[in-house]
Amino acid sequence: MNRIKGSVYIKILIHIALFLSGLTLAIGTYHIFNYLDSYTTNTSDFKETSEFQNKYLKYVERVAVYVDYREKGYSGSIGFDPSSSDISSLFEKEVDTKTKKKDNDASTEQQKFDYYNAILNQTNSNFLYYVKNIKTGAVYASAALENKVNKANDDGKNKMTLKEYLEHVKLTNNAYLIINTETEKYATNVNRNYQYLNDENLSWVIDYIKGNVINGEGDKEKDRGDYLICTTIVNNFPNKADEFGTMYHHFNSLYFNYSNSLHPVPISFIMLLLFLILTVFFTGHSKNSDEIILLGFDRLKTESSLILTAGGAALLYTTAIRLCKYLHEDYSFDYSILLGIGYAILYPFCMFALLSLVRRVKKNILISNSYLHSFGLKLKVFIREFFTGRSITFHFAGIIILFTIIETAGFLIYRYAFSFHYRIPIAITTCIFGYLFLFYLTIKQVIDFKIISHETKKLADGDLSHKIPIESMREPALSLALDINNISEGFSAAVDEKVKSERLKTELIANVSHDIKTPLTSIINYVDLLKKENLNNETAQGYLDILSGKTWRLKTLIEDLVEASKASSGALVLNLECLNLVELVRQSLGEFEDKFLDHKIEPVLTVSQEPLYIMADGRSTYRIIENIFSNVVKYALSGTRAYINIGAEEDMAVVSVKNISTAKLNISTDELMERFVRGDLSRNTEGSGLGLSIAKSLAAIQEGTFDIELDGDLFKAVLKFNKLNGYTSETRIAKESDFLP
Structure with a gap:
């Protein structure tokens, strides 16, 4: 195992995989949030976005203004080619006409008309319009439709051509708007969830194109007539140069990156956690030693290493920001590429610092090798000496x-x-x-x-x-x-007490070693030798089995005694961790399922809060629960139920187990908790009488409590631990990840 944990090649492969999974996660997360900043998760078509509807309404309004100018007699060249002129200058002219007062109003209005004419009559526009004055028969169409409309007029088939055209639009285009100002009705297949194409906005378009809105030239025009307005978007936005094409291709780019990141992101996250755990597990190990190997940087004081780490990370972060800003402004790099560059710059340094902390934790020097710890020790000594x-x-x-x-x-x-x-x-x-x-x-x-x-x-x-x-x-x-x-008197008394203590200790060690361990070892060895002799006497073989069982029972008793002594003296080493008490009880209950079944005891589990987290030692806590269930199996009345309740009382996590005892419980709870005291006073059942005492001691050293209550033949064991408030499975993963490299 040391060869695997200390293999340089495996560590390199794990770091490469960790780097790539983190890079994939970072870029994928960026694409997802970049898309969700502008759109929702159920938006997959550009024509369903608020941007499209807003822009579409804007162009419809421009058509109304443009036709209004045409009806007033303004004219200009149709078939505007954006490649031959700078459109931005048209916007500047529009601003100039609003901010400067011209002497010639007609010239100003002409400039406004030219602006709308240039916007609506681009030869390759994705926006097409067709407007007909029902009263006069005048037709206004975008440059791409002009030839078709003129030909229809020459043939004298306006109505049939218009009907065919409108039906063609409805069947082939997935974004159209048709308005009849005479009936004030309109038809569209655009999703109107964003309320841009609503009655209020389209009423303004109808009023404006009919001349019912004062637009700077005098009174309203009362007798202009009604119009049939047809606007549509070319499918798939073939022209990338206009506003619709630019927005469409930008949306497609975002949606493509978003949809391609949905599945890699969770997979990358799982892979990141997996390789992060492997990195933490492998770091500090070598092939030739079981000890944790520290680097020179790890031997610095914790505060010094943190200051150097923070300073280095800040310097690299500033460098990465400036480099990415330069690449974006001067070379137009995509943000996802810049994110990968910044990640590649920061990853080695941050991972080195994080693994240094992991090695310190494994070596148990994170706190001990710190200025704060040294200062605390000196302060503790000073305070103790001051009060001593x-x-x-x-x-x-x-x-x-x-x-x-x-x-x-x-x-x-x-x-x-x-x-x-x-x-x-x-x-x-x-x-x-x-x-x-x-x-x-x-x-x-x-x-x-x-x-x-x-x-x-x-x-x-x-x-x-x-x-x-x-x-x-x-x-x-x-x-x-x-x-x-008082030195002479105290010295003599101390010497006498020391001699007495050493004598008692020596006698105890000698008695235990000679009277228990040595005979027990001999018995176990001879029993094993007898088993290998293949005795043909069934009676002797039965005696041998009984002897083997009793020796192992004695061995278990000695182990329980040692464990009870360690638990009561506080000599046990605890590994405190976050435990789900409900899961631990369920697991223990599953392991005792066969024993409950053999003794005809039906366990009834009630959980009022799940999960329920505590900070405790897993092995010791399991031993407590095991002792409780073992006590139920040994002493509960056959054919009854054992009620197991798990819940919370204020800030405590509580497990209570109730059962009916087979024997009469003519004994107090204090006596029952003492060592070598058993509920079965006749001592017919197996057991050492140490189980409850061990459970109480193990709970006490974990800052918990273990008590029993007796009510006639009803036996109730209650185990309590301090509950971790506000703790869930998600926060448990997030908090545990704080300790991972």
């Missing part, structure tokens, strides 16, 4: 505080006294008194410690009965002298 020797430290602290009060009083007297003549002498006197007070206490302590040093030499020479004179001493020297005077 409080008779001395409090004394000196009181002296410093009193001296500070005296000096502050002198300053306040000098600063705020009313009389200038007296405040200076009083302030100086006060300050001198404070310094004399401090000087006296300091000299007194020096004298006392000199006496202690002199008298201690006699104790060091072996005279433990000698006492230091303490009559004239004051704290903190007094406490030190008293402690030294």
Whole structure:
């Protein structure tokens, strides 16, 4: 396994796969959100978008304005070719006509007409219009339809040609609008969810083309006549140069990238998590060692490495932003390509920093190798020493505080006294008194410690009965002298206690090793040897099976005793992690299903909240639940039900198990929780009597509780853990991913 975890080639392949899956995820996510910024998920056709409907309505309104000018006598060349002129200048002229007052109004109106004429009569436009004045018979059509309309007029078949044309539009074009101003009815196959092609907007078009709107030339025209307006869009927008073609091809590009990213994104996300987990699992391992291998950068203090990492990431981020801005502005690179370039720049550095943190966590030096940890240890030692020797430290602290009060009083007297003549002498006197007070206490302590040093030499020479004179001493020297005077007595008592403790410990170790472990090992070995002899005596073989079972039961008892001792002493090493308590109980219940069935016990599971997350050690928590179910199997009355309830009470996750006991429970709950005490007082069933005690200890070291309640023959076990509030399966994945490289 070490060869696999330490293989350089496998690590390189995993990093390549991780890089590619992350790059695919980043670019695919960008395409999806870029599309969703403008369109919805159920939009697959450009003609269903609000952009198209808005632009289509704008062109219909332009047709109304254009026909209005034509009816007023304005004319211009039809068949405008956008390649021979700059359309942007037309927009500038339109703005100029609105911002500048012209002396010649006719010239201004002509310029406006030329603008609409140029927009609507491009030779390769995707927008086609056909307008006929029903009263006068005048026909106005886009350049692409002019020849067809003129030919229809020459043949004298206007009505039939128009009907055929309109039917042709309805059958072949998936975007058309036909308006009859006489009946004020219109027909269209454009989706009107965005309410652009509605009655209000189209009423304005009807009023404008009929001359019912004042447009700057005087009163309304009352007798212009009615019109038949037919507008349509050429299928598939073959002309890419006009507004419709540009918007159409931009939409297709976005939708193509969006639809092609829907499936790769979740797959890339799963692959990213998979290879991220593999990277975390493999990092720090080598072929020749089971230890985690640290790099030179990993040995820096945690804060220093974080500062260097943040600074390097900020520098690379700034560099990537400037490079992408340059490529976009000067070379028109697509944003998805720029995103890939930025990702490729930042990925190696960020992954190096992240894996460094992972190696620190695996080596358990993330916190221990930090300035904060060192400062905390020193502060902890200082506080502990301060309160440990409080008779001395409090004394000196009181002296410093009193001296500070005296000096502050002198300053306040000098600063705020009313009389200038007296405040200076009083302030100086006060300050001198404070310094004399401090000087006296300091000299007194020096004298006392000199006496202690002199008298201690006699104790060091072996005279433990000698006492230091303490009559004239004051704290903190007094406490030190008293402690030294008690050295001989305390030393003798400590030696006696130590000898007694070592003797008891030695006796216990000797007794356990000799009286339990050695005979048990011998019994197990001889039982194994007898099994290999192939005894033909069935009675002897039965005795051998019983002996084998009892030896293993004794071995289990010893293991339970050791585990109970570790649990009660806190010597167990816990691996705390986020656990779904409901899943753990269900799993344990499934493993005991056959045993419940054999003992004719029907488990009834009730879950009031699912999932239910706790922070606990998986192995220890499973052992608690296993002990509870094992207790049910051993002592529950056959043919009854065991009720298992899982739920939450305030901030606690609670598991309760209730069953009817076979034997009478004439015992208190406190006695039942003691070691080697069993509900079966006759001790006919298997068990060591340690299960409940072990469960209680294992719950306690995980900051949980385990209690039992007795009501006649009803036995109820209640297990409680602190619940992780606001925790779900999604947040669990997101939070666990924070610890992954």
